[in-house]
Amino acid sequence: MLNRVILIGRLTKDPELRYTPQGVAVTQFTLAVDRSFSGNREEREADFIPIVTWRQLAETCANYLRKGRLAAVEGRIQVRNYENNEGRRVYVTEVIADNVRFLESANRESGGQARDESFGGAPSASGGSGYSGGNRSSGSRNSGSNDPFADDGRPIDISDDDLPF
Amino acid sequence: MLNRVILIGRLTKDPELRYTPQGVAVTQFTLAVDRSFSGNREEREADFIPIVTWRQLAETCANYLRKGRLAAVEGRIQVRNYENNEGRRVYVTEVIADNVRFLESANRESGGQARDESFGGAPSASGGSGYSGGNRSSGSRNSGSNDPFADDGRPIDISDDDLPF
Amino acid sequence: MLNRVILIGRLTKDPELRYTPQGVAVTQFTLAVDRSFSGNREEREADFIPIVTWRQLAETCANYLRKGRLAAVEGRIQVRNYENNEGRRVYVTEVIADNVRFLESANRESGGQARDESFGGAPSASGGSGYSGGNRSSGSRNSGSNDPFADDGRPIDISDDDLPF
Amino acid sequence: MLNRVILIGRLTKDPELRYTPQGVAVTQFTLAVDRSFSGNREEREADFIPIVTWRQLAETCANYLRKGRLAAVEGRIQVRNYENNEGRRVYVTEVIADNVRFLESANRESGGQARDESFGGAPSASGGSGYSGGNRSSGSRNSGSNDPFADDGRPIDISDDDLPF
DNA sequence: TTTT
DNA sequence: TTTT
Numbered sequence: 001m002l003n004r005v006i007l008i009g010r011l012t013k014d015p016e017l018r019y020t021p022q023g024v025a026v027t028q029f030t031l032a033v034d035r036s037f038s039g040n041r042e043e044r045e046a047d048f049i050p051i052v053t054w055r056q057l058a059e060t061c062a063n064y065l066r067k068g069r070l071a072a073v074e075g076r077i078q079v080r081n082y083e084n085n086e087g088r089r090v091y092v093t094e095v096i097a098d099n100v101r102f103l104e105s106a107n108r109e110s111g112g113q114a115r116d117e118s119f120g121g122a123p124s125a126s127g128g129s130g131y132s133g134g135n136r137s138s139g140s141r142n143s144g145s146n147d148p149f150a151d152d153g154r155p156i157d158i159s160d161d162d163l164p165f
Numbered sequence: 166m167l168n169r170v171i172l173i174g175r176l177t178k179d180p181e182l183r184y185t186p187q188g189v190a191v192t193q194f195t196l197a198v199d200r201s202f203s204g205n206r207e208e209r210e211a212d213f214i215p216i217v218t219w220r221q222l223a224e225t226c227a228n229y230l231r232k233g234r235l236a237a238v239e240g241r242i243q244v245r246n247y248e249n250n251e252g253r254r255v256y257v258t259e260v261i262a263d264n265v266r267f268l269e270s271a272n273r274e275s276g277g278q279a280r281d282e283s284f285g286g287a288p289s290a291s292g293g294s295g296y297s298g299g300n301r302s303s304g305s306r307n308s309g310s311n312d313p314f315a316d317d318g319r320p321i322d323i324s325d326d327d328l329p330f
Numbered sequence: 331m332l333n334r335v336i337l338i339g340r341l342t343k344d345p346e347l348r349y350t351p352q353g354v355a356v357t358q359f360t361l362a363v364d365r366s367f368s369g370n371r372e373e374r375e376a377d378f379i380p381i382v383t384w385r386q387l388a389e390t391c392a393n394y395l396r397k398g399r400l401a402a403v404e405g406r407i408q409v410r411n412y413e414n415n416e417g418r419r420v421y422v423t424e425v426i427a428d429n430v431r432f433l434e435s436a437n438r439e440s441g442g443q444a445r446d447e448s449f450g451g452a453p454s455a456s457g458g459s460g461y462s463g464g465n466r467s468s469g470s471r472n473s474g475s476n477d478p479f480a481d482d483g484r485p486i487d488i489s490d491d492d493l494p495f
Numbered sequence: 496m497l498n499r500v501i502l503i504g505r506l507t508k509d510p511e512l513r514y515t516p517q518g519v520a521v522t523q524f525t526l527a528v529d530r531s532f533s534g535n536r537e538e539r540e541a542d543f544i545p546i547v548t549w550r551q552l553a554e555t556c557a558n559y560l561r562k563g564r565l566a567a568v569e570g571r572i573q574v575r576n577y578e579n580n581e582g583r584r585v586y587v588t589e590v591i592a593d594n595v596r597f598l599e600s601a602n603r604e605s606g607g608q609a610r611d612e613s614f615g616g617a618p619s620a621s622g623g624s625g626y627s628g629g630n631r632s633s634g635s636r637n638s639g640s641n642d643p644f645a646d647d648g649r650p651i652d653i654s655d656d657d658l659p660f
Numbered sequence: 661t662t663t664t
Numbered sequence: 665t666t667t668t
Binding site for chain 5 (some may be wrong): 175176196199233
């Protein structure tokens with residue numbers, strides 16, 4: 001009926017951009033969202049929440065987000081399940097994002113080969129259920145150099161069937 | 166930093182009320198949240214999202230919610246993990262609710278031995294991070310008749326350490 | 331940057347469907363959202379929040395919502411301002427909805443000339459920023475009988491410029 | 496029933512901290528929330544949304560927020576009304592915040608006499624409906640030096656009756 | 661393992 | 665398996 005999530009946290013790693021066999025871009029990353037128990041516990045705690053973005057938004061996230069960056073994510077909870085290689089059903093809970101805001105970078109000098117984006121002019125990164133468009137299987141600027149299905153031993157367990165729209 | 170979820174859906178079963186060894190009430194149930202892909206897919210799809218409530222809110226949910234009922238849940242995503250009996254780390258994602266609204270009943274004649282609540286006068290069911298009060302380890306009206314730790318083969322994998330406040 | 335609102339409440343009146351000069355459907359209604367101060371105050375209090383929906387969603391709301399009905403509304407806060415007839419600037423705050431869920435009816439026998447919708451089969455009512463389509467200026471079933479610009483003394487203070495997409 | 500708002504935007508001015516006659520802290524500020532119409536409109540547009548915080552959270556906001564800063568605000572919409580000096584009823588819509596997150600500062604060199612807070616160690620700023628505590632009418636550290644009711648020609652139109660808890 |  |  002209604003399923004809405006809003007998170008603010010930091011990426012635990014660089015995002016991973018892949019493509020489905022049909023050429024649809026998918027980016028996955030994990031957001032570390034600090035809990036806020038009035039600071040009274042000694043250890044800092046966080047929830048590590050897996051985020052999935054599709055299509056245009058996937059490519060924008062892959063281009064602009066990096067490990068440690070602060071981001072706001074809006075989306076919905078999705079629970080999918082599959083049978084693993086031992087014949088057991090595994091449940092995976094993810095947030096399918098339809099809106100991602102790039103907040104300021106984690107560290108001004110995190111630079112290195114970082115891109116030269118200015119966040120005053122950061123692109124609007126919003127997709128989602130009403131996404132209508134464009135070049136879904138277009139050869140993205142990323143598609144040539146890195147084969148999204150080659151960089152990982154595990155079989156990709158996301159398919160077009162998981163497309164939320 | 167910020168972690169907020171709002172869901173509307175129906176309970177797949179009656180809620181399960183238990184108590185931690187310290188006598189803190191915990192209620193768990195699963196919410197079936199229909200996806201809304203413009204109705205164009207033949208099969209109706211839903212996400213089945215596990216909800217956890219604590220203390221006063223747990224008892225109110227156990228008293229007022231039943232299988233099939235429509236409810237709105239507000240809370241936050243929590244990811245916990247534990248080692249299972251095969252030594253493997255298992256990740257569990259749940260929504261820790263701090264506000265539950267009982268929307269109208271699923272079925273006017275679902276009656277039977279159902280309680281006689283009138284939803285016009287349904288209790289306000291809100292708890293959460295600021296909850297300060299009351300009889301947490303009081304013998305609840307449910308505690309005598311059913312031992313929350315006896316009705317289940319599996320060891321309970323929730324403890325006071327999971328208390329969100 | 332990010333602007334999200336979720337409300338559950340009841341309509342204070344039947345919704346009002348109008349059309350802009352360009353033929354775009356707009357529906358306005360007010361949602362009474364009960365506050366929940368632990369029920370300790372004697373008088374029941376509520377916030378009365380103006381909702382605006384556009385296009386397809388506007389027509390669905392006009393068809394399915396009625397005074398007293400419970401609804402969930404998802405959208406964003408918009409603050410517009412205009413100069414009134416005394417030359418004073420007036421600020422208007424509204425929620426522009428992109429998703430409306432029809433929860434159960436307020437009263438099973440509120441019937442009368444009410445439409446015969448069954449909420450098990452209630453239409454999915456979601457529009458919003460990605461809405462791309464359809465018969466926007468199609469002669470709606472409501473357009474013949476009531477002129478949306480004639481039933482009100484005040485000049486309509488909404489125009490296509492207010493279109494959120 | 497349910498009333499939840501989440502916003503990310505920048506303060507249009509420094510926040511204003513005042514005290515009710517009973518000594519309860521109230522801070523008001525306006526958040527400029529950029530709209531995101533795919534960047535296709537030439538002029539940048541924003542909604543200017545009034546925020547109100549109470550008690551501890553009010554004091555934290557007054558101490559840590561400044562004009563131009565980026566903040567995330569979680570709360571609920573409140574519509575109050577009063578009769579103005581011309582005997583006309585005026586409606587005021589505000590977001591009553593119960594959680595405010597200080598995102599990175601607007602400008603590293605916006606410094607000036609700005610406080611020396613480090614945002615790595617920024618205080619957790621969350622209050623709200625469950626707030627149970629403490630020194631509500633205590634003479635706050637701010638109360639001596641500036642009379643919150645003297646710095647403004649207009650009568651203060653907020654009172655303890657507006658207290659959301 | 662799922663609700664209407 | 666985690667971020668600041």
